[in-house]
Amino acid sequence: MKSSPSLATETKSHYEGHRQRLKDKFNTVGAAAFADYELLELLLFQVIPRSDTKPLAKALIDRFGGLLGVVAAPIPLLKEIKGVGDNVIHALKLQYAVIGRALKQDIHGKCVLQSWQQVIDYCTATMAYDDKEQLRLLYLDQKNQVLCDEIQQTGTVNHTPIYPREVMKRAFEVGASSLIMVHNHPSGDPTPSRADIDLTLKIQRIGNDLGVKLHDHVIIGKGRHSSLKSLGIL
Structure with a gap:
């Protein structure tokens, strides 16, 4: 008699399959087809390798109102969200710095x-x-x-x-x-x-x-x- 897959294996298969589907979708159709929380999920994939990032992405969007609000949020407020550690904060603040630098370059020389x-x-x-x-x-x-x-x-x-x-x-x-x-x-x-x-x-x-x-x-x-x-x- 075959043993059933463990709950851990099922959970792992679930989030790994979800991650790959989001990546494939982004590579195929681009950001326009994504909700804000899905784009945030993609970012969180880079720093949270082994768990489902959808709940955290949704919690951040709910708390701060949108993508810009999330990356610009003060660090003490980010730390109040369960699941936000140093690596997540680093990724969000790096993204915020890139946005600011790009927009700053847009106004210089004009x-x-x-x-x-x-x-x-x-x-x-x-x-x-x-x-x-x-x-x-x-x-x-x-x-x-x-x-x-x-x-x-x-x-x-x-x-x-x-x-x-x-x-x-x-x-x-x-x-x-x-x-x-x-x-x-x-x-x-x-x-x-x-x-x-x-x-x-x-x-x-x-x-x-x-x-x-x-x-x-x-x-x-x-x-x-x-x-x-x-x-x-x-």
């Missing part, structure tokens, strides 16, 4: 005012899911190409100290003709506060006096952004 959506995509990817407010400054040359892209200040969950004198001092150091200010609202709501508006107008006035034009101040939320220029404030 007139950013004519590549505005790429600027928004880059800032959203690198700032929207940060759990603290931060101020990014894009200093531009006379052709409105990026001379310098840097985080000048990092604050708390709802406040970033911004010093107009330091903003302009750095503009002169890099030889900028103009700049774009970008900061994030960790709450996810990009509506400008009264303080945001007052500070923007102050920096605009100082910049005009010094010959450094403020093109815009963009506030990044989760999946949304506000442009003070589009709102008619600048």
